[in-house]
Amino acid sequence: MEVIPAGPARRQWSAEAKARIVAASFEPGSNIAEIARTHDLVPQQLYAWRHDSLRAQRLAHEPLNFVPAIVDDPVSSLFSAF
Numbered sequence: 001m002e003v004i005p006a007g008p009a010r011r012q013w014s015a016e017a018k019a020r021i022v023a024a025s026f027e028p029g030s031n032i033a034e035i036a037r038t039h040d041l042v043p044q045q046l047y048a049w050r051h052d053s054l055r056a057q058r059l060a061h062e063p064l065n066f067v068p069a070i071v072d073d074p075v076s077s078l079f080s081a082f
Contacts (some may be wrong), residue, residue, distance in 0.1 A: 021046065022053045 025035050025046055036043045 018049055019053075022049050025050055 021039055025032055032046055033043050036046045
């Protein structure tokens with residue numbers, strides 16, 4: 001019996017490889033389609049990586065905000081009613 005795969009296996013890209021490709025796409029005068037073709041990607045994938053990169057940069061510069069938490073002790077509030 002011959003097993004025919006449904007399609008090409010999904011590639012796993014290292015964070016360094018993604019960062020390098022995304023950085024090249026942000027260089028002045030770069031062509032997204034050409035960079036994607038060079039790395040055997042579809043342009044949509046490169047645009048998604050760029051979007052994720054910009055979002056991560058934006059989140060990295062936002063200060064963390066904490067919300068105060070109020071802990072109510074149900075046992076003591078139960079006995080205080082008597």
